Amino acid sequence: MRSLAALLLGLALLPARAVAAEAWQPPVLTTERYNEDWSNLADPANRTGHWTEGFKYIPLDGSGADYLTTGVEIRLRDEDYHGNWTNPDAPNDGYLWVRAMPYADLHVGQVRAFVQPILAYAAGVRPSASPIDQTRTDLLQGFADVAFDVGSGATLRLRAGREMIGLGTERLVGTRYGPNVPLAFDGGRAILHSGRLTVNGFYLMPVEPGQGTFDDRTSSSRALWGVYATRLIGGAGVDLYYLGYRNDHARFEQGNGHELRHTIGARFFGKGDGWHWNFEAMGQFGRFDGGSIGAWSMASEVGRGFAALPLKPDLTVRFNVASGDKSSGDHKLGTFNALFPKGKYFGELSPVGPYNLVNLQPVLAFDLGGGVSTSLAGAAYWRQSTGDGVYDIPGHLLRASSGSTARFVGKEVEASVEWRATAELTLGASLSWFQSGAFLRETGTASNIRMTGLEANFRF
Secondary structure, rough: HHHHHHHHHHHHHHHHHHHHOOOOOOOOOOOHHHHHHHHHOOHHEEEEEOHHHHOOOOOOOOOOOOEEEEEEEEEEEEEEEOOOOOOOOOOOOEEEEEEEEEEEEEEEEOOEEEEEEEEEEEEOOOOOOOOOOOOOOEEEEEEEEEEEEEOOEEEEEEEEEEEOOOOOOOOOEOOOOOOOOOOEEEEEEEEEEEOOEEEEEEEEEEEEEEEEEEEEEEEOEEEEEEEEEEEEEEEEEEEEEEEEEEEEEEEEOEEEEEEEEEEEEEEEEEEEEEEEEEEEEEEEEEEEOOEEEEEEEEEEEEEEOOOOOOOOEEEEEEEEEEOOOOOOOEEOOOOOOOOOOOOOOOOOOEEOOOOOOOOEEEEEEEEEOOEEEEEEEEEEEEOOOOOOEEEOOOOOOEEEEOOOOOOEEEEEEEEEEEEEEOOOEEEEEEEEEEOOHHHHHOOOOOOOOOEEEEEEEEEE
């Protein structure tokens, strides 16, 4: 791990030294690389001579209107666990994730094609690597779209193929970027842009990764559809959405069966005068195994930054509630379903997921200068309903209620540091500790979890 990270650091620092005097400021790189717009490099006045520009804008005709953008991400992540009660077969485990994700983004007039393969390997996972740890070589993303001018400055983009999609803060639909193999969907989207309004309509099926090369498959048992609208207003914004979900093989503590679930939600977010906030409310209804569904969730985040103080501290407090099932025998499922949430939901160590859960999480972050930032987070977890168990982030039942009346699941503290060594290279480390609470002690293995994480991420 150290030798590979050092190699990446050396490669990145060489070009950085050559252009340091030019103070080049690249566009923000995102997890969804297709959202990055490099078309401004068509104007020579916008070029700085930075070494990546030759990859980000490759003109294909004399006018420069048709062009190709290329790039890559290479990530190495080492995780070491001790006392992990969520993995009884290997509670003490250390492994290395390695992945490379090159991409090519072709623009020809109003037509666009995006391709991103993935090479993802794991070493040391016990008892064996899962498809989320290792998919070897496969197609992560591959889609085409075409844009239409629909008048009044509005654009409609029709897209079909395979892509990673993150909606809002990825509480319900995310890219699963933290684990080694991200989540992609097969299907189609219609994306309307009109001023500060964006509306997404879609029908999607999740991609189920295999452990071999080119064996990822479209799920035949799960599907997602809906409409997601975002309206920006000054320094704030509002999301309104409907999501439909089908799972032919759903599993909860109440039992197994066919699930047809509908989610209606709203989010209010923004920042101003040093404050930042994010509030979201979700209601769910539908049918499960012949019975009804009635579930809900509320999420809140309020933070205050102090840019004028030394180290620019920022304090954020998050409070989340996701409903659980009251009784496994009443033919009414009350367990909230987070559908396809982001991978590292509560932090680098997230032993439980947002199902039947109450969570309080303060986070204090500092800017140490020189591209170095650090944070210290605490968290506490309780069951929302004593009639339901505890689930992991994908929604698998980790621990049944087993008649326990205890609500407290556990508490956690996590410290992390990140250094943006260059515009392309980020190095990070984290130390996490989870202490099991009364519910876990009453229902099974209740060891405390200690996890260390080291990461090197090189991308342009």
